[in-house]
Amino acid sequence: MGRKPSLTLELDNHTADAGLETRIEAFLDIVSAYRRLTKQQKGLQMPKAFTESRVMIRNGIPMVSTSDGKTIPMTDPRVCMLFPSMGNLASESITAIFRGSGYHAKAHPPSDEAVLKIGRANTSCKECLPLILTTGTLLNYIRNEKKDDEILVYFMPTGSGPCRFGQYAIFMEDLIRRLKIPNVAVMSLTSDNSYLGLGNGFQKKGWWSVLISDAMEDIRSVLLANAIDPDNAMQIFGEEWHHILTQMETGEYSLIRDRLKKTALRLSGIPLKKPVNQIPTIALVGEIFVRRDHLSRQFITETLAEKGFATICSPIAEWMRYSDYTVKKGLSNYTLNLKGKIGFLIKELHMGHYEKDIKSILSKSGLVHAEPLNIETVIRNAVPFISSDLAGEAILTVGSALTEVVTHACGVISIGPFGCMPNRLSEAILSRAMNRDVKLATDPKNPFLKAVLTEVEDLPFLAIESDGSPFPQLINAKLETFCLRAKRLHGRMMDVKKLA
Ligand code: SF4
Incomplete structure (x- = not known):
């Protein structure tokens, strides 16, 4: 051809x-x-001679080479750092941190049909959906937004493991080379070194941004399902989010804390239909990109909110905690010497401190839990079904589903890209494991679990694969049935709570 x-x-x-x-x-x-x-x-x-741009670290300073052979610092005003959307909150918060550190960073708006179309036109369509969308995002920006003299650095996370994730950045670089796109470079930080690439100060701020966007995502979802006037609630939420981003850019924790306190107070005043602990809650687990991206998950949070359910999405912090867990347990390629181990321990303590603090402040809104994430519990609950040596997302999906159901949620939806390997593995396990005996085994002495599960055999679970297009009729029908079952379990959970 x-x-x-x-x-x-x-x-x-x-x-x-x-x-x-x-x-x-x-x-x-x-x-x-x-x-x-x-x-x-x-x-x-295409231009005959082509030199691709590259990101590099020189004397500890991130630099980028241009297609005309110059090397300039990444903080140069000509350099624009672009973040693909993974749900607008996550991308906007990390972008604010980069901006506060002196970079000219932008978050691309959430993917839409046009981005999906460009992505599909430039891939074989057999790749994972996140790759198709991030490819579409990059090309969409280059075609419609990029200025002629701009040096674009595209952020693309990477990591090793039993799936194709590590190939994304390589694919992007190949694409840039193949299309001979000048002055566009790909930047990756690897999960194998726990994202150490940009130094401790930056890592700390990145962690704040993840914690805050995770909590705000859950708050948004509770408001969508439970606010008396959802439109007004979203207006207030948007204003508060904007204020938070402004403070995040300062990089000053005390200022961010103050803003979060004010936000929690304002959000706590939004009139709700019923007390938050009485809203039926669905846990959305699965592949990290698809479960966060609005188009990929086909606005499932909004659909469930219309049916009266709040959707609590597995946090991005879970993956960061898990990356650290794999380093600590020697499951990654990254090995620590004694000094590294001590530094790692201190870092973990700091991470725990910030997590507790940020969650406790935002929980004052009454819309989100203050409970810190316990990655060891998630792994422990999954280990009867999947070896912890098999590093990757499958163990997290299985562990989170079994941890959340009945304890916090009345049903679990596992969502992932069409053909995603870890997602299929977890679907295969969960379609058998979501039942009374397995759940009771996670916490055998818990009286609440025992009481709820006396009358329940199978736990509401639905697995969805998304290719970015509207869900087929079959999935919509399954979703209806799932919601009925989840509502029934929620009723049972409420009855037991009342009796307690
Ligand atoms: S986790 Fe799934 S979607 Fe992501 S790279 Fe691996 S196979 Fe693809």
């Missing part, structure tokens, strides 16, 4: 019509563009 456009479609029973239509539309767009360019005899002509 040479450079001629081609399209390959593979179908199975998960494929939605809308997904196929988008691919065909994207293909037709490419064909038209190809015909136009061939007519103009420009073809796909």
Whole structure:
């Protein structure tokens, strides 16, 4: 085919019509563009000599090389650092931290159909959905936003493990080289070194941003489901979020704390339909990108809120804690010497301190729990089904689902990209393990669990695979059934609480 456009479609029973239509539309767009360019005899002509941009650390300073051979600091005003969206809160908060550290950082708005289309047009469509969307995001920005003299640094996390995640950054670099896009570099921090790349001060601030965005995401979801006037609640939430971002840019913890206190107070005044501990809550677990990204999860938080459920999404902090856990237990490629071990211990203490503090401040809103995340419990609950040596997301999905159900949630939805390996593994395990005996085994002496589970055999669980298109009818029907079962379990949980 040479450079001629081609399209390959593979179908199975998960494929939605809308997904196929988008691919065909994207293909037709490419064909038209190809015909136009061939007519103009420009073809796909690119500049002859091409030097790709690269990010590097020189004398501890992050630098970027330009396509005309210069090397400039990443804080140079010509450099723009772009973050793909993984849910707007997470991307905006980390961007604020980078801006506060002197970088010209931007969060790309959440993915939409156009981004998905560009992503699909520039991949084989067999890749994982997060890769397709992040590819679409990069190209969308380059086509529509990037200034001519701008040096773009695209943030793309990476890590090793039993799946394709480590290939994302490599794919992006290949794409830039293949399309000969000048002055665009990819920046990665690896989870194997617990994101040590940018120094301790930065790591600490990054941790604040993760904790705050995680908690705010849950608050948003509770407000959506339980505020008497959700539109007004979202307006207040948006204003407060903006204030928090402004303080995050200062990098001053005392200022951020003060702002969080004011936010918690204001949010606590929003009129609610019923006390927060009486709202049915669904735990959303699964692949980290899809469970956070609005398009990938097809606005499931909003759909569940309309049905009266608050959705508590597994936090991003879980992955950070887990990365540290794998380093500590020697499950990653990163080994620590004695000095490193001491530093690691101190870092863990600090992380615990900030987590407790931030959660306790925001819990004053009455909309979110103050309980710190216990990664050891999550792993312990998963280990009867999956070895802790198999590092990756599957163990977290299994462990979180079993930890949350009945204890905090009346149902669990596990969501991931179509064909995601860790997600399929956890789905296979959870579809058998979500039952009374397994849950009781996680905390055999807990009287609340015992009382609730006397009358319940199977626990509400739904696994969803997303390719970014609207969910097919089958999934929507399953979601309805799941909600009925979750509501029933919630009723049982409430009855036991009343009797206690
Ligand atoms: S976790 Fe799933 S979606 Fe992410 S890279 Fe691995 S296989 Fe792909």
